[in-house]
Amino acid sequence: MTTPSNALSWVTSANGHSDFPLHNLPLGVFSCDGLSKRGGVAIGEMIFDLRAALDAGFFNGAARDAAEAASRDQLNDFFALGAPARRALRSELLHLLDRSSPQLSRLQPLAETLLHPMAECQMHVPARIGDYTDFYVGIHHAMNVGKLFRPDNPLLPNYKYVPIGYHGRASTICISDTPVKRPNGQTLAPGAVVPEFGPSKRLDYELEMGVWIGPGNTMGEAISIVDAAEHIAGFCLLNDWSARDLQAWEYQPLGPFLSKSFATSISAWVVTAEALEPFRTAQPARPEGDPQPLPYLLDAADQQGGALDIELEVLLITEQMKEQGMAPQRLALSNTQNMYWTVAQMVSHHSVNGCKLQPGDLFGTGTLSGPQAGQFGSLLEISEGGKTALTLASGESRRFLETGDEVIFRARCRREGYASIGFGECRGVVL
Incomplete structure (x- = not known):
């Protein structure tokens, strides 16, 4: 889902934020006073608490399943669900955190429960890294x-x-x-x-x-x-x-x-x-004379859009x-x-x-x-x-x-x- 470049959040610190505007919504694992390790989403200078949002009933269907996995003390379970779950959660988060969210009247009174100042939280390695x-x-x-x-x-x-x-x-x-x-x-x-x-x-x-x-x-x-x-x-x-x-x-x-x-x-x-x-962008062309990748490493779609800028x-x-x-x-x-x-x-x-x-x-x-x-x-x-x-x-x-x-x-x-x-x-x- 592509978010309009001028979209704004009711979390005001996100608007114009250099790293974490509404368009990003990265996930991590955090803890703070009185709260155990759990999954959250960076939005401006705040962390949106996925477990608190689940407890308040803000997710449904596939987005709820994804949020449940992402709210734990590691993101391995969420990573395992794959792209459909990530897209479902992202779509729901975009609706919830947008300034024009239909849920705004429910969200704002719960802001102190749902949002934690990033500066007051401790971040943890996001997943249990096996290899x-x-x-x-x-x-x-x-x-x-x-x-x-x-x-x-x-x-x-x-x-x-x-x-x-x-x-x-x-x-x-x-x-x-x-x-x-x-x-x-x-x-x-x-x-x-x-x-x-x-x-x-x-x-x-x-x-x-x-x-x-x-x-x-x-x-x-x-x-x-x-x-x-x-x-x-x-x-x-x-x-x-x-x-x-x-x-x-x-x-x-x-x-x-x-x-x-x-x-x-x-x-x-x-x-x-x-x-x-x-x-996403095209993979830079190989210099003249360089070998073409072997067939198991070569895919036209990947060459056309598999690189990042x-x-x-x-x-x-x-x-x-x-x-x-x-x-x-x-x-x-x-x-x-x-x-x-x-x-x-x-x-x-x-x-x-x-x-x-x-x-x-x-x-x-x-x-x-x-x-x-x-x-x-x-x-x-x-x-x-x-x-x-x-x-x-x-x-x-x-x-x-x-x-x-x-x-x-x-x-x-x-x-x-x-x-x-x-x-x-x-x-x-x-x-």
Whole structure:
């Protein structure tokens, strides 16, 4: 359902809100004084309490079933219901929260029960994450990093045939605003032959989107590229914190391990596939000479509308900047159109061998850098592997993250004729 761009809500803070106008309605799990963990909907600066709305009798039919699943202390049950349930709930929420809602005379007297100030609530990881897979579909990041180590051949031969990914650690996925402790591990200093143990000296962030899986598949049965979009429940922001010095020593031959598993931060709200429908776009054409995807990864409809146009932003604020009252400094501005593979292709490839995906599984896209300076989604790229220091507005310099640094991700969808929507923030401060 497409909502008119000028539609307004009786929740006044939603009108003109940069992230959560009536047109967005993302879901999350929250708690606050006197209330246990439960599902809610972001609307302006407020959270619409789905359980309270159910108790008050505001949902019927398919929307009631969907709201019941979404009101629990995890969204797995709601994700499992798939797109029809999401659409039914979204349609009913649009009617309930619109300024001209037929239910307005019932809703407004119950506002204190139905709405909770977001600033007074605690957000939680939205689902019980059984499995987490981090992909590597940001081709410019792959090129930029590849050039640091293989200047003459930055991309490995399989990159343009296979959506590269690895299995990450679900137990350390944390909600935005959770502090991140600098990890310890083995590193090999330049010129040394024996590794040393200690805290990472080359701690980095990675700008990614998170993809929440909806209905899963039966083990042994692949998800067709034609049907893959039906298995995508929604999206969030994701910071794949990376200890580059640990990674350099451990990644051969099996890839990242301790350098990634210590923490992954995600934004709190799940922006649904339906809310993002106006911002779908064609997958960028592959450069001349690139191979066509193998048939199991190629669908005309997915190529025509399976990509998303989401602006991505990285900001940094240091302890010194906070003390001086300075605003966070933008380090990068990128876009999801820098993905070499679509999300549907990621889903199809992940399951083609019969791997079982389950509701609440989480994918990371990989770092979504652009091709130019000012668009790089990691300090590894900005500092050219630590060779060049970044000078901040405070006069400080950074090659990698230092204690007290706070990384902030934001995202925005804009298109003429439609209200813009956002994702909230994904924050983390280094301890």
